[in-house]
Amino acid sequence: MTASPIATDTTKADRFEYVIRLADDALILSHRVAEWASWAPQLEEDMALANIGLDLLGQARLLLTYAGEIEGEGNTEDDLAFLREEQEFRSIWLVEEPSLHEYNKLIAQLFYFSAYYVPLLERLASSVDRTLAEIAVKSLKEARYHLEHAAGWVVRLGDGTEESRAKMQQAVDHLWPLTGDAFDVDPVVERLAATGVVPHPGTVRPVWDRTVDAVLAEATLTKPERAQRVGSGRQGLHSEHLGFVLAEMQYIHRLHPDAQW
16 A cells, blocks of 8 residues: 555644554454454354454554554554554553453443444545545445444343343443543544544544434433543553553564564
């Protein structure tokens, strides 16, 4: 891929920052989903989650490769995934949350994220940055399936037994405050949105709200009323969970940095 010509007032640093944000969300969530290999409640779901994790990893690879090209310092996708420190990551808190052995949490996490990611990708598909638009188009079909899959399980569990409904409601409530980062607006987003590179979060949030409202209603679940946390992960301030994810994910690469696979 080669960097696309875009408006001259859009800086390289802004584009790198934004693409890294998208890449980190997909990378960390792919790791969380991959943790469920062999632990899903049924074989078919085990295979579905493995494929979702691979989808997200593939998206992360495309974005990390493009981020390296924008940066122009010779960093590969592996360098950006395995050699950055925790404070250099820009993932939102929602994707960092552990869920292993709590299937309800995984489903709520994937649902909340996908409900945000689909309308974001739909708008990024019209970006003046042609490479970013192409990545969005390629990722959109996968993201729509992720949303459909997660929403289906939210309804199935929420409108199921008394126990499944209680657990699904608990997960929906627990993760709700962690969704705010996704809609954070800072100068980077403002500048890129003004030049047509990215959509303003204000155009994505109403779609997310409608999707969440509709699915929770069908699942007979109550929409949380707690406030949402905004503006931490995008600035490199993370939950206590990210460090453990990175320690596991980066260990082999850092142990053998010059290895040829």
